[in-house]
Amino acid sequence: MILELSRGPHSRLLSPSLGAQCGSGWSGVVQKFLEDVDRIMPTEGGFKLDAISEKYGSLRLDYSLVGATSEIDDAIAIREYVAESRSTIVCETCGSPGRMRGGPWTATRCDDHSEGRAALREDLGTCETATGRYRYDREQDDAVPASEQSA
Numbered sequence: 163m164i165l166e167l168s169r170g171p172h173s174r175l176l177s178p179s180l181g182a183q184c185g186s187g188w189s190g191v192v193q194k195f196l197e198d199v200d201r202i203m204p205t206e207g208g209f210k211l212d213a214i215s216e217k218y219g220s221l222r223l224d225y226s227l228v229g230a231t232s233e234i235d236d237a238i239a240i241r242e243y244v245a246e247s248r249s250t251i252v253c254e255t256c257g258s259p260g261r262m263r264g265g266p267w268t269a270t271r272c273d274d275h276s277e278g279r280a281a282l283r284e285d286l287g288t289c290e291t292a293t294g295r296y297r298y299d300r301e302q303d304d305a306v307p308a309s310e311q312s313a
């Protein structure tokens with residue numbers, strides 16, 4: 163996945179020591195996140211993606227951000243939340259539509275890579291920023307303001 167990303171259009175956003183510990187099925191999700199960051203930080207900014215990993219079945223992105231305004235800080239935090247939420251419907255192995263599944267450990271897999279494990283009821287939680295609380299809306303494939311009731 164690292165090689166694929168480093169050859170992509172947003173390689174300037176990658177830390178030289180970037181590490182990836184997850185399946186390559188999520189490379190499209192990471193690429194979308196980098197596109198979002200590129201739009202938010204158009205100039206040579208202080209953003210570097212440091213690590214890509216899997217935790218509790220979904221994608222985790224670790225990045226460093228220096229010299230950004232709180233607006234940019236929040237905007238990128240929301241895009242990170244969207245990317246991590248998005249990963250729960252994409253097979254980590256192959257990138258096809260997937261579901262979070264239980265078993266010895268939680269994983270997001272398509273039917274072909276599920277190894278017979280049952281789908282879980284997803285609870286994606288919410289994302290809290292200085293500008294408010296957001297939840298991931300699957301139909302819009304985006305973060306939308308979360309009401310107190312749904313939080």
Ligand SMILES: [Zn+2]
Binds near residue numbers: 253254256
């Ligand atoms: Zn798959």
